[in-house]
Amino acid sequence: LPEVRLTDNASLPVGTYVVKVQGVEQARDRLFPEKALALLPENLDGLPAGEDVSEPVYGAPARWVSQEAQEDAALSGITIVTATEVLATHLLEVIKRNLPRLLTLKALRRLLDEFVNLSDAGRAEANRRLIDELIPDKVPIDLLLSVMRLLLEERVSIRNLPLILEAISEARPMSPAPEAICEHVRQKLGFQLVAEIKREDGTIPLVQLAPEWEQSFNTYQLESERGFAEVALPPEDFNRLAGGLAEKLAKASEAGIYPAVATPRHRRRFLKAVLSAKGIANPVLSFEEIGIEARPSLVGMVPA
16 A cells, blocks of 8 residues: 555645545545544434434444543443544545555555565565566566456455466466456455355355346347456346345345355356446355355345
8 A cells, every 4th residue: 555644734624534545535524533423323312412424434323422421322332433443444445445546556566576575585585486487478567457456346355466476377378358367366266255255154145146137148248358248238127137136135234144146257247347336345256256165055036
């Protein structure tokens, strides 16, 4: 990440802060440093007085309360967040949302430099040999940048750089398209993707589409040179699909479950685009990414 620079701006209203990325405003909200933010429960009886607002990251109902009222509110089971924590959480969310933009060529080169300059001399030398073998002949730097940005767009960790490099070198001879190569990389990282949504009992909560949807997709499928199938559904079908997915995911969320959408590999990017168009952040996993060792648990089926 680049440095985070804090500056004063006399033109802003008192208590207002703005988060900018590369000079462009990405978020704006208000803080009350002398108060704390209480996340409001459904039952508002007995809550201390204050200014009602929406929590800046998730939009949950909240209230700024005085320091004197914080302890009583906390003892009654209400979640209390300090002003500093509110700002830090909001800043972190903005950074996560903009990671693809923040991963510039300069940032990538710095990442590669750190990769070969570890304190562990043995690991550093092994990493250097890997870089020398793969970059740029088998993994051009611009391709690596494109694939890593695609991973970050879906909040996939890029810490396993050796595996990412090896997967790109494997997939590049089959297709030059970054999107197709990224799908191969994701399949190699499947164990990592599954681990992020695995429940305590080891199961993976999933929502799937009814098999009849595939007939509609085939009807409106377009030829693509990007390595995955594009589908141009009519607006009414698109809205029905998006609405069905949103309904099943919301129902699972109400039960305290955060499922992924499971689909064949050639439909994964299309369904992710559908969710993104509706502002839904749940991951979309291909069956190949889930693998045969996972314990899937179907929590919803979207009817056609």
